[in-house]
Amino acid sequence: MFWKGTSTSVRISTEQAQHTPITLEVIRERLGNMEDAEIIEHQTPNVSTIILVYIRTLIDNERLNESVIQPLRNCSNENQLECISATNIPGTLTVEEAEKQLMLGSILIFDTDENQWCSVNLKDSSGRAIETSETETILYGAKDSFTENIEQNIALIRRRLPITTLKTEKFTVGSLTETNVVLMYIEGITNTKFITIAREKIKNVNFDQILDSSQLAAFMEDHTHTVFPQFQQTDRPDVCAFALGVGKLVILVDNTPFALNAPITFFHLFQSPEDYINRWIVASFLRIIRYLSFMFSLLMIPLYVALTTHHYQMIPLQILFVLVDTRSQLPLSPFWESLIMLVTIEIIKEASLRMPTKSGQTLGVIGGIVVGQAAVEAGFASQVLIVLVGISAIASFLVPNYLMSKANTLIQFILLILASYLGVMGIFMGILLLFVHMNALTSLKQPYLVPVTPFYGKDWLDLFIRGPLQWMKTRPEALHPLQKWRYSRRR
Amino acid sequence: MTELSLFEKTSSYDGVYMTLMVNRIQMLYFAIIMPVFLIYPYMIWMIIIVGGLSQVSIFMLSKWFTSKYASKGYEGFVDLFGERMVRLLSFIGIGFILLKVTVITLGYVEVVQHFIFPAVNTNWMILFILLICWYVASLGMNSTIRFIVIAFLFTAPMLLLLLKFPFQPFATIHDLFPLIPYEWTMKSWKSVLFIWSALSGPEYLVLLAPWFNTREKILKYMTIGNTFTVFEYLFIFIASLFFFGSHYLGENKLPVVEMIRYLNFPVFERIDIIFISVYLFHFVFAISIFLLLFYGAIRITLKKSKVQTTRLGFALCCSTIILCLMILNEMLWKKATNQNILLELAIWAGALTYLFVPLFLFLSLKRKVRD
Numbered sequence: 001m002f003w004k005g006t007s008t009s010v011r012i013s014t015e016q017a018q019h020t021p022i023t024l025e026v027i028r029e030r031l032g033n034m035e036d037a038e039i040i041e042h043q044t045p046n047v048s049t050i051i052l053v054y055i056r057t058l059i060d061n062e063r064l065n066e067s068v069i070q071p072l073r074n075c076s077n078e079n080q081l082e083c084i085s086a087t088n089i090p091g092t093l094t095v096e097e098a099e100k101q102l103m104l105g106s107i108l109i110f111d112t113d114e115n116q117w118c119s120v121n122l123k124d125s126s127g128r129a130i131e132t133s134e135t136e137t138i139l140y141g142a143k144d145s146f147t148e149n150i151e152q153n154i155a156l157i158r159r160r161l162p163i164t165t166l167k168t169e170k171f172t173v174g175s176l177t178e179t180n181v182v183l184m185y186i187e188g189i190t191n192t193k194f195i196t197i198a199r200e201k202i203k204n205v206n207f208d209q210i211l212d213s214s215q216l217a218a219f220m221e222d223h224t225h226t227v228f229p230q231f232q233q234t235d236r237p238d239v240c241a242f243a244l245g246v247g248k249l250v251i252l253v254d255n256t257p258f259a260l261n262a263p264i265t266f267f268h269l270f271q272s273p274e275d276y277i278n279r280w281i282v283a284s285f286l287r288i289i290r291y292l293s294f295m296f297s298l299l300m301i302p303l304y305v306a307l308t309t310h311h312y313q314m315i316p317l318q319i320l321f322v323l324v325d326t327r328s329q330l331p332l333s334p335f336w337e338s339l340i341m342l343v344t345i346e347i348i349k350e351a352s353l354r355m356p357t358k359s360g361q362t363l364g365v366i367g368g369i370v371v372g373q374a375a376v377e378a379g380f381a382s383q384v385l386i387v388l389v390g391i392s393a394i395a396s397f398l399v400p401n402y403l404m405s406k407a408n409t410l411i412q413f414i415l416l417i418l419a420s421y422l423g424v425m426g427i428f429m430g431i432l433l434l435f436v437h438m439n440a441l442t443s444l445k446q447p448y449l450v451p452v453t454p455f456y457g458k459d460w461l462d463l464f465i466r467g468p469l470q471w472m473k474t475r476p477e478a479l480h481p482l483q484k485w486r487y488s489r490r491r
Numbered sequence: 492m493t494e495l496s497l498f499e500k501t502s503s504y505d506g507v508y509m510t511l512m513v514n515r516i517q518m519l520y521f522a523i524i525m526p527v528f529l530i531y532p533y534m535i536w537m538i539i540i541v542g543g544l545s546q547v548s549i550f551m552l553s554k555w556f557t558s559k560y561a562s563k564g565y566e567g568f569v570d571l572f573g574e575r576m577v578r579l580l581s582f583i584g585i586g587f588i589l590l591k592v593t594v595i596t597l598g599y600v601e602v603v604q605h606f607i608f609p610a611v612n613t614n615w616m617i618l619f620i621l622l623i624c625w626y627v628a629s630l631g632m633n634s635t636i637r638f639i640v641i642a643f644l645f646t647a648p649m650l651l652l653l654l655k656f657p658f659q660p661f662a663t664i665h666d667l668f669p670l671i672p673y674e675w676t677m678k679s680w681k682s683v684l685f686i687w688s689a690l691s692g693p694e695y696l697v698l699l700a701p702w703f704n705t706r707e708k709i710l711k712y713m714t715i716g717n718t719f720t721v722f723e724y725l726f727i728f729i730a731s732l733f734f735f736g737s738h739y740l741g742e743n744k745l746p747v748v749e750m751i752r753y754l755n756f757p758v759f760e761r762i763d764i765i766f767i768s769v770y771l772f773h774f775v776f777a778i779s780i781f782l783l784l785f786y787g788a789i790r791i792t793l794k795k796s797k798v799q800t801t802r803l804g805f806a807l808c809c810s811t812i813i814l815c816l817m818i819l820n821e822m823l824w825k826k827a828t829n830q831n832i833l834l835e836l837a838i839w840a841g842a843l844t845y846l847f848v849p850l851f852l853f854l855s856l857k858r859k860v861r862d
Contacts, residue, residue, distance in 0.1 A: 311607075314761040422619075425607055428768035429623060432775060435641050436623075440630040453640035455507050 020095040022117055024110060027053055030099060037102075044072050053098075054107040059122040068107060068120060081111055081118050093117045103178065125149060128257075130156070133235050135402060138274045145235040150180055150254040153237070157184065157250065160241035165189075171202045174210035180254035181216060184240075190247050191480045194263060197444050198249050213253040213260050220251075220262075222442045227407035230443040232261040232268055239273050247481035249444070263446035263479070266438055267463055269401040270294070275466045284465035291464065293395035298412050300392045301338050302419035302427050304385060308334040310423030326382035334385075335420035341381050341389045342416070344371060346409060349393070450478040497631050497783060497800045503704040504636055506712030509696070511643045512636070513549070513716030516692030518646075518723060519777055520598035521685070521841075525724060526731035526746040528685040533672045538728060541686040542721030549717050551849035552693055553710035558856055561700035565796050571855050581791040587840055588695075588785045589815060592778055594837035596620060596816055597824045599774045606748055606763055613825070614817050620775065621816065625809045627779040628786075629802075635779050636702055642776035645769055650723055652751055652762065653730040662733035688838040690720060691845030697852060698784055782809060 020026065024039075031037035036057040042050045050072060054064070068084055075083035098108055098117070105123030110116070130152070133145035146153045154168060165187040173179050181202055185195055201220040210216050217231040218224070234240060235257050240250045243261040251260040261268075270290045275283045307315055308323060315323065330337060348367030355363060368390070375381040381389075392412075399405040411434060418426035441448035451459035456477040461467035475481040529537070560567030568577045600616045608616075627635055656662060672679065693713065696703075703709070727747060731740060734750045743749050752763040759765065786808040790796050795804075823833050 311761065311764055314759050314764055316755075316757065316760050319758075423607070424764050425603065425768045425771070428771055429619065432772055433623065433626070435772075436627050436630065436634075436638060436775075439638050439641065440634045447637065449637075449641070452644070453637045454502070454504070455640055 022093050022095050022098050024051065026095050027098065027108070030095065031102075042069070042072060044075055046076070048111070048113040051110040051112065052107060053102065053110070054122070055102055055105075058103070058105040058124060059107060060105075060124040060126070063122045064107065067122065068109070079111075079114060081109060081114070081116060084109065084118075084120060093119075100178070125151065127152070136234060136236050136239070136273060136400065138272070138277065141273060141277045142236070142238045144237060146237060146252075146257040146259060148255045148257055150182060150252050153252050153257075153259065154182060154184070156237035157240050157244070160237060161186070161244060166244065169199065173202065173205045173216065174208060176208040177210055179210045179216075181210075182252040184244060184250040184252065186244050186247075189245070189475070189481050189483045190249060191482060193480070194249055194444050194446070198251065198262065201444075202251070210253070211255070213251070213256040213258045216251065216253050217260050220260075222445060226437065226441060227410050228266065228438065228441060228448065229269070229401065229403040229407070230262070230264065230441070230448070232264045232401065233258045233403065234261060235259070236273055242273075242276070246475050247479040263442075263444035265443065265446075265450050265478070266448050267452075269404040270399065271466075272400045276469070280466055280468045284467075287466055288464060290398050290400070293398035294408065297392045297396040297399075297408055298415060299427065300388045300395075301342060301385075301412065302415040302430075303424070304388050305334045305338050305416060306419040306423040306427055309420060314424070323382075323384060326384050329379055330382055331379060333420075335416070337381050337385055338389075338416060339413075341375065341385055342412065344375075345389055345393050446478070451476070454478070495629065495800050495802045495805060497628070497805065498787065499631055499633065500701055501633050504702055505704050506708060508636060508639060509703060509709060509712040510716040510719070511639045512696055512699075513693045513713050514719045514723075515639060515643055515646070515773060516695065516777060516780075517690050517717070517720040519692065519774070520595045521689035522724065522727060523598070523602060523745060523747045525685070525689060526728055526735070526740055527743055529682050529728060530737060530741045531669075531672065531679070531682075532667045532732055532737055533670050534679075534682055534686075535667070535670065535725060535728060537683055538686055538721060538724050541683060541690065542717065542724070545687070545690040545717055545721075545845070546714065548845055548849040549693060549713045550710060551853035552697060553713055554856060555697050555849070555852045556700055556703065556709040560856070561697070564698075564701040565791065567700070571859060578792055578794065581788040585785065585788045585792065587844055588781050588788060589812065590833070590837055590840050591695075592781045592785070592812060593816055593819050594833055595774060596778060597820055597833070599770070600820075601824070602745055602748055602767055605745065606752070606767055613820055617816050617820060618813060620771070621778070621809065621813045623771075624775050624778040624782055625806075627775055628782040628809075629805065632699070632702060632783055635776070635783060636699065638776050638779070642772045646773040649766055649769060650726060652754060652766065653726060655754065656730040656733050656750065659733070666732045666736050667729065684842050685838055686724070687845060688841035689724065690717070691841035693717070694844050694848035695781070695784060697848065698787065699780075782812065785812065 028039060031039065031053070034055070036055055038052070038054055038056050040052045042052060044050055052068065071083045077083055098119070101119045102108060104121075106119045106121045109118050109120065111118075127149045128147045130144045130147055132143045136145075144156060146156065158166065163186070167185055167187050169183040171181045171183065173181050183195070183198055183202060198220070202216075205216065205219045207215075207219060210219075213233060217229070217233070221230045223230065231251075232243075240259050240261065244250055248264075249262050251262070253260075270287060272286075272290075275287060277283075278286065308327065312320065327334075332340070345367075348363065348371070352361075352363045352367070372381075372386045372390070376383055376386055396405050396408050399408060411430075415427055415430040418430040420426075422429060435449075438448050439453060447454055450456065451463060458474060459476045459478050461472055462476070473486055474484050475486055477484075555561055558567075560571050563570065565577070568580075572580065596617060597613075600613045600620065603616055604611060604613050627638065693716075731746050731750060734753075735743065735746060740746060748763050748767065751766050752761065754762040756762065786800070786805055787796075789808055790798070790800070790804070819833065824831070827833070
């Protein structure tokens, strides 16, 4: 703490930094202490010297041989650089530009005779193969998911939307990470207001490290102090293609297998890709089940605490007998009993996520059965509560969005505290505050509870139920798409 | 204290919002106590007739909404009446708003105490409810108006709970007789006044005109809201008549909730606790709107309407209301037995504002056009 203020930050003038003239000495100096930096002199058949500068770990070595070394060996031209295809010869190259090119996987070539610099992009694009989505698994439908390679991700979306109106705008964010970010939208469908807002937000990101799409989302969100996500993260190209088709934006971040969809609403977090694969009646039923599960997971334990603490008169006599019987030997109040069990179940949930798959399953069994049974026998929790905690925990998994299911847990704790003090009234106060809070939230300046409020009646066809696709003739009104109708030929 | 954009207009709301607001503002605390004021079955006709008369006020209000002055908000009022007059009217309005907030809050808190927490000090409940309203209102007029949809969706379906009463074995058609009065007493006139007052509320919406899209068919939407209210009042009253009967109805202080108390489901035996708790959505919405109007009226009275709203100013207003409510609760509401002076005042105030505000605005518009 005594060192505070002693550290000095070095700021280089931007003007000065951008105009340092390139020379081999400066490049050597900049690449000093970099084991993987290579500066190689190469003699061509014309007995002239070509210097190759590159970062070994960032380039594709096979392509270096094929595209640069071999052409130079066979070159009989006077201008050596003309032999190399895909060469980028800039008018003037500054050191900073050269540095950036090197770090992005290009190779710099210096022709000593001509005193000319050029660059060739040899970026090593090898990465993880396209695999099945692990976070949004579905039984039927496409199995491919995004990878860490942004260009591959763009291609996955383009395959689904082979149209020239699918636009991609590239940005670079993060002063240290220099992360590539691509904003995607369909021109003529997505409202320009959203594009402008997103563009401005990406440009305004001023942070050194953007390593993940969720970090970018954190800087782009309209509201920082909320538990509700304002961007939908997905690793499914089909979900992104669908989002683009209805008038949303997609943001891809390099080295992240998760894309961001926006603007979203609270209700989008309950929609699953399978909703549009199942028959509409089945899909609607499943969607309603998801909403109910969300409610159950939020309310069951607080309601148990409220009823057993404040409103015994609300419980029918037969159920009351069971409750009194199971609670008669317990030393803890319903609130503490519930709190301990909820914290325990959260610990088990988190631990099973962090462990290897097989150990996670074992942990689930031990946590669910052994700990639950032991807690009852030891007199820490009643059987009724164990049943409720179990149902509540299972119900919380039905929310397709992981970020939302985590928010769910926090809200449950707040409702639990309110229920213990104010009973049912406290629970409704909590729900009221929750709705008021959500009502004030926005995603890309678009209200979070739309189409409920602001009210868009037509959009209700794909809200709590998933109506037949034939009936969804228009794109969601709430997204203000520039092209309203979804069918191309008038009937 | 930092600045706060409470009255910022970022979007305009269409006729659906107007329908919901007219309906919900008419269905506040008076809906809970209404049957006890009406008692006689022939008041069914009075609800329909007064509902029809209410349509006249709605018509006059719709004229205001479609006028060029409405969308200008404060400036519109100044153009019509002059600044001095607007300040005077705002000053008078502060009292009316305070009275309305007092009665709906204390009334609701009394219901909570009576049915849910008999031992709790009502001042705590006042504090909790107003703190929530403070939070809602501090999010701004836009967000508060938007909240009407949620308030409506949560509270309007509660009416379905009453569907059971007309079909109970004890409900006979004789409970609805006589449908023609044998005699017309002073009490009957007071009941008419009560119905008129119960239907009041939409007159406060003239202050929200800049947030509404006035090009919409405002009369149509306001009429739908008013009709729905009349239907709700009728339904509640008929259900009460079936449940209590005309003779016993006057004996209950809070007949609607008492009635719901007898409902039970296999999982919950006391539905009234849930009913009262859900009604919080309705009350919070209304009180939050009135809090904003109260703050706005104070700003106009103090000639500060063009100055940016501040957290301190709003906090002072909310604190004043909390303090006033607690004092009125201790001094008048708690001690009220048969004669609740605040309730009487609220009935008269509601009736007066619903009669004169639309009329005054309508005549002023006419006069302005003639000039």
